[in-house]
Amino acid sequence: MVNIVVIGEERYHVDVGFGTNCPIQPLKLDSSGLVYQHIHPGTMRLQWRNIDANTNPNQRLWVYEHKKDEQSEFQQTYCFTELEFLPSDYSLMSYFTSTNPRTFFTYRVMCERKLFDVDHQIAGNVVLTDKFKWRRKGDENIDHNLTDEEDRTTHLEKYFGIRFTSIERDSIRGLVSELKSA
Numbered sequence: 001m002v003n004i005v006v007i008g009e010e011r012y013h014v015d016v017g018f019g020t021n022c023p024i025q026p027l028k029l030d031s032s033g034l035v036y037q038h039i040h041p042g043t044m045r046l047q048w049r050n051i052d053a054n055t056n057p058n059q060r061l062w063v064y065e066h067k068k069d070e071q072s073e074f075q076q077t078y079c080f081t082e083l084e085f086l087p088s089d090y091s092l093m094s095y096f097t098s099t100n101p102r103t104f105f106t107y108r109v110m111c112e113r114k115l116f117d118v119d120h121q122i123a124g125n126v127v128l129t130d131k132f133k134w135r136r137k138g139d140e141n142i143d144h145n146l147t148d149e150e151d152r153t154t155h156l157e158k159y160f161g162i163r164f165t166s167i168e169r170d171s172i173r174g175l176v177s178e179l180k181s182a
Contacts, residue, residue, distance in 0.1 A: 001090065002080050004029070013046060013062065013080075019112050020135075021066040021077055024122050029062065029082075039122055041069040041138045051079055069138055107176045109152070111160055126159050128152070130179055134159075148181035149173075 003014040005026065012026035023044055027036060031048035038044045047063045054061075061081055065074040097103045104110075110129050115136060117123040124136035132155050134142035146152045153169055156162040172178045 001085070001093070004082060013064070015064070018078070019110070020125055020127055021068075023064065024114070027064075038066060039124060039135075039138065043067045043074075045074065051076070109172075109177050111156065111162075113160055128155055128160070132159075146179055149179050152179050 001015075001017075005012045005014050011029040013023065013029060014026045015022050021038070021042075021044075023036075024038055025036065027044070027046050028034065029046065029048075033045055033047045035043050035045045044064070044066050047065065048060050049063055050057055050059055051061060051063060061079040063079045064077045066077050067074045097105050100106065108129055111127070113126045114122050115124040115126065124134070127133040127135070128146075130152075131145050132142065133140060146155065149169070149172060153164050157164070
């Protein structure tokens, strides 16, 4: 899901929920493929084009791409149309992603937080899954595997400010998303 925001005659792509490489500012729906700064040294862009999976070579989609640094190639991250979705569409999509065992949302805990510099610009991020990553200005300063639920909840409290009661800490026990010590 993305949001298309209309201001005057201009339309913008807004996506705040995609994760670490999501757009960090609204991107104008402009078919010229403008390149925007992402978390330094990364860049991002929207392109109006066909994708390899399309069977109709004339079909066009908005394609969001991200590049982590100048030496990298742009990577297609996702694409979208301008078709309006209704509440019933979101209900079905939400049901699928929250119940289908093939989607990682049903078996993995995921958190991401942006880091800001002294000028209030996005300078990096903290990511927690079964790993913990701290990235600043494109460099991975911390990257390690979490050992168990105690380790994960400690990191959630320290780096995300999420506090757990003992009942909340125990509620993940026995679930597929529980981190078990090796």
